[in-house]
Amino acid sequence: MELDMDLNRSVPQLDWAPHLASRTAGMKSSAIRELLKLTQQPDIISLAGGMPAPGLFPLREIEEACRHIIRENGPQAMQYSATEGYEPLKEYLAATVHKYGVPAVPGNVLLTSGSQQALDLVGKIFIDPGDYVLTGGPTYLGAFQAWGAYGARYHTIPLDDNGMIVDQVEHAYKKVLTDSGKPPKFIYVLPNFHNPAGTTMPQERRQQLAEIATKLDLAVIEDDPYGELRYEGEDIPPICTLIPERTIYLGTFSKTMAPGLRLGWIVCPEVLMSRFVQAKQGADLHTGTFAQYVANDICQRGLLKPHIKKLRVAYKERRDTMLDALAELWPAGCNWTRPQGGLFLWARVPEPIDTKAFLNEVAIKEKVAYVPGVSFYPNQDGGHNAMRLNFSYCPPDEIVEGIRRLGVALKKALGD
Amino acid sequence: MELDMDLNRSVPQLDWAPHLASRTAGMKSSAIRELLKLTQQPDIISLAGGMPAPGLFPLREIEEACRHIIRENGPQAMQYSATEGYEPLKEYLAATVHKYGVPAVPGNVLLTSGSQQALDLVGKIFIDPGDYVLTGGPTYLGAFQAWGAYGARYHTIPLDDNGMIVDQVEHAYKKVLTDSGKPPKFIYVLPNFHNPAGTTMPQERRQQLAEIATKLDLAVIEDDPYGELRYEGEDIPPICTLIPERTIYLGTFSKTMAPGLRLGWIVCPEVLMSRFVQAKQGADLHTGTFAQYVANDICQRGLLKPHIKKLRVAYKERRDTMLDALAELWPAGCNWTRPQGGLFLWARVPEPIDTKAFLNEVAIKEKVAYVPGVSFYPNQDGGHNAMRLNFSYCPPDEIVEGIRRLGVALKKALGD
Numbered sequence: 001m002e003l004d005m006d007l008n009r010s011v012p013q014l015d016w017a018p019h020l021a022s023r024t025a026g027m028k029s030s031a032i033r034e035l036l037k038l039t040q041q042p043d044i045i046s047l048a049g050g051m052p053a054p055g056l057f058p059l060r061e062i063e064e065a066c067r068h069i070i071r072e073n074g075p076q077a078m079q080y081s082a083t084e085g086y087e088p089l090k091e092y093l094a095a096t097v098h099k100y101g102v103p104a105v106p107g108n109v110l111l112t113s114g115s116q117q118a119l120d121l122v123g124k125i126f127i128d129p130g131d132y133v134l135t136g137g138p139t140y141l142g143a144f145q146a147w148g149a150y151g152a153r154y155h156t157i158p159l160d161d162n163g164m165i166v167d168q169v170e171h172a173y174k175k176v177l178t179d180s181g182k183p184p185k186f187i188y189v190l191p192n193f194h195n196p197a198g199t200t201m202p203q204e205r206r207q208q209l210a211e212i213a214t215k216l217d218l219a220v221i222e223d224d225p226y227g228e229l230r231y232e233g234e235d236i237p238p239i240c241t242l243i244p245e246r247t248i249y250l251g252t253f254s255k256t257m258a259p260g261l262r263l264g265w266i267v268c269p270e271v272l273m274s275r276f277v278q279a280k281q282g283a284d285l286h287t288g289t290f291a292q293y294v295a296n297d298i299c300q301r302g303l304l305k306p307h308i309k310k311l312r313v314a315y316k317e318r319r320d321t322m323l324d325a326l327a328e329l330w331p332a333g334c335n336w337t338r339p340q341g342g343l344f345l346w347a348r349v350p351e352p353i354d355t356k357a358f359l360n361e362v363a364i365k366e367k368v369a370y371v372p373g374v375s376f377y378p379n380q381d382g383g384h385n386a387m388r389l390n391f392s393y394c395p396p397d398e399i400v401e402g403i404r405r406l407g408v409a410l411k412k413a414l415g416d
Numbered sequence: 417m418e419l420d421m422d423l424n425r426s427v428p429q430l431d432w433a434p435h436l437a438s439r440t441a442g443m444k445s446s447a448i449r450e451l452l453k454l455t456q457q458p459d460i461i462s463l464a465g466g467m468p469a470p471g472l473f474p475l476r477e478i479e480e481a482c483r484h485i486i487r488e489n490g491p492q493a494m495q496y497s498a499t500e501g502y503e504p505l506k507e508y509l510a511a512t513v514h515k516y517g518v519p520a521v522p523g524n525v526l527l528t529s530g531s532q533q534a535l536d537l538v539g540k541i542f543i544d545p546g547d548y549v550l551t552g553g554p555t556y557l558g559a560f561q562a563w564g565a566y567g568a569r570y571h572t573i574p575l576d577d578n579g580m581i582v583d584q585v586e587h588a589y590k591k592v593l594t595d596s597g598k599p600p601k602f603i604y605v606l607p608n609f610h611n612p613a614g615t616t617m618p619q620e621r622r623q624q625l626a627e628i629a630t631k632l633d634l635a636v637i638e639d640d641p642y643g644e645l646r647y648e649g650e651d652i653p654p655i656c657t658l659i660p661e662r663t664i665y666l667g668t669f670s671k672t673m674a675p676g677l678r679l680g681w682i683v684c685p686e687v688l689m690s691r692f693v694q695a696k697q698g699a700d701l702h703t704g705t706f707a708q709y710v711a712n713d714i715c716q717r718g719l720l721k722p723h724i725k726k727l728r729v730a731y732k733e734r735r736d737t738m739l740d741a742l743a744e745l746w747p748a749g750c751n752w753t754r755p756q757g758g759l760f761l762w763a764r765v766p767e768p769i770d771t772k773a774f775l776n777e778v779a780i781k782e783k784v785a786y787v788p789g790v791s792f793y794p795n796q797d798g799g800h801n802a803m804r805l806n807f808s809y810c811p812p813d814e815i816v817e818g819i820r821r822l823g824v825a826l827k828k829a830l831g832d
Binding site: 059149245258282 | 444468486490494496532536543561565635662676688699
């Protein structure tokens with residue numbers, strides 16, 4: 001039979017618009033993922049993405065794990081498996097989160113296809129069209145990208161150097177209740193090394209948030225992708241240790257092992273688990289069996305913790321390099337957060353500079369990229385003079401060069 | 417700090433019901449996945465699940481691919497990657513579907529986390545609450561499990577030995593339009609080796625469906641998980657070769673390589689691709705990078721086709737074994753489909769036997785399991801005297817024994 005090799009060129013084009021669900025109006029492409037395409041030109045120094053250092057993946061450990069698993073458990077590792085996740089890995093995760101004081105048994109753990117799926121499942125089981133959720137302003141953009149598909153609206157609460165200003169939560173809750181007639185469905189927080197702000201919420205503020213959430217009967221989504229990547233100071237127990245009955249805690253191997261495995265997890269009250277399991281069955285049946293076996297092998301052989309130690313040393317150096325370069329090479333009037341861990345810091349530039357326009361008109365031409373602050377405001381109502389800078393992906397010399405290029409361009413724009 | 421090791425026992429239980437989205441009312445656990453838990457007792461012969469034979473996974477090829485990939489492309493294979501999928505694998509998939517006459521370029525292909533995710537994304541971009549979709553009665557239950565979360569309603573069209581009776585599509589369309597005031601959003605079909613019915617739609621009927629869909633401006637979801645697993649007769653080009661502009665074609669490696677990798681794909685008009693990509697970004701960012709590299713390595717080295725040949729030989733033997741055992745061991749008054757490929761056949765038993773009750777009250781006690789027919793009717797209005805029997809998972813001797821146990825029990829129930 002005759003084949004038509006390009007259906008776009010030569011077959012009739014359908015008008016799909018009347019076929020689509022109305023929720024597609026709330027679905028947008030991630031600014032970062034679109035930007036990443038731009039910045040894949042090899043001569044651009046990208047401080048934009050949130051990628052781990054490609055040179056630091058535990059390749060030897062993963063290769064060994066693949067061999068072990070295929071030889072010892074091949075048929076099981078390649079087969080369909082439980083929606084909840086691989087039992088030994090659930091046990092490991094339940095046990096390790098105890099180091100943070102998260103009280104959990106395997107029945108509280110659900111493996112997800114990366115943390116992004118956990119956010120999607122949260123949207124699926126909680127958000128009715130028009131519902132408000134409370135988030136930081138700024139906040140992780142993948143969260144509101146996921147929830148846009150479920151018709152969420154957002155009320156944002158500003159951050160200071162200690163993360164979300166939880167003093168304002170009760171007022172925000174009441175404002176939503178007054179405006180929409182319904183309470184917000186949950187509050188979304190990133191207490192450790194916030195993406196994008198780089199801030200960490202101190203113990204007292206977590207306690208305060210727990211008390212407010214309890215008083216208001218507010219569910220808490222606690223996203224903790226970077227908790228293990230602390231470069232100074234002491235670990236602070238997550239909010240779910242304070243109010244486990246109302247917290248949905250999200251963890252991931254993407255930053256500590258490898259994002260290409262797509263492994264995250266939810267820790268939540270068991271009464272909610274059947275809802276998440278139903279949502280996940282419909283979404284993708286289960287998380288990759290082989291990837292779970294590989295991760296479990298690495299964890300059970302005790303290889304993850306030494307690897308994380310190596311990551312901490314390398315990323316601390318990169319963070320320090322970026323902080324030093326900013327202090328040395330950027331003009332007066334700029335300021336930035338000093339993250340205790342994680343992958344990002346948040347920099348503010350003087351008022352006349354709009355960081356979105358500056359990226360497109362200046363920075364890309366100077367071969368350096370960042371993410372404009374406005375991308376992290378679900379209502380696009382802030383961050384116009386701010387940017388997120390990533391320090392995990394580029395090696396130190398490129399970080400210095402990237403900060404230098406931005407510094408030169410900023411000085412020029414400011415007429416220094 | 418004091419840790420509470422079981423948050424379910426000893427912390428306050430929240431009433432989550434008022435926090436949940438109303439769509440959770442439409443979300444149900446899969447009957448099969450719940451049943452699979454029951455049948456995991458080692459002495460039960462399970463003809464219930466849809467699992468590939470665990471002894472036939474291409475373990476040596478996968479182990480070699482893991483080693484190659486990690487040594488040659490480790491950093492890329494472990495990193496975040498494009499939502500659309502890994503470009504060489506998209507090229508391979510676009511090229512191989514040409515064998516079926518699917519006209520496609522890489523820009524028409526989206527990698528998904530198994531075919532189940534493709535069904536979920538279809539629901540996300542097409543279904544508004546209350547929308548009708550047309551499906552077979554029976555049809556794949558994972559589809560209506562996915563779409564229940566988006567508020568779908570179902571109008572089913574019966575099947576005969578040649579698959580969906582497409583003569584009835586126009587009437588069904590008009591009935592939906594009259595009853596709900598809106599046309600159905602799409603029609604969902606499984607033309608090859610239907611799950612659960614085991615039927616195959618002949619060329620003329622595909623042509624007829626293409627003409628009706630065009631006349632009615634109806635989108636077609638064509639699910640083809642088993643197309644490569646044909647045991648007799650000639651391949652029939654899929655419906656998307658006839659009406660590529662209105663067909664969304666779903667493929668998967670779950671049956672030909674390994675379901676534990678969670679790799680499926682969508683082939684669709686490029687004008688729809690941005691919608692699917694947005695939906696997938698929010699859902700899980702991208703499909704597992706490592707799994708895609710492994711599958712691509714196996715495909716590009718030409719190892720998949722010989723493996724599929726081996727599968728065809730083994731599964732043909734199992735199908736023939738089951739057909740022979742049914743003819744020999746089951747009572748009069750039963751009948752069944754004779755699948756030309758795939759993993760399943762559909763058996764009907766005499767009227768007094770309700771297969772759901774018979775499973776729970778008789779078959780499980782006799783240590784044999786199947787899926788009751790009613791599980792495959794989205795409105796639970798059929799299949800009461802039918803069951804789905806899988807012949808891919810058990811080796812031939814267990815298939816004979818499972819069919820024998822069912823035959824003895826059926827004869828007893830029928831008073832033979």
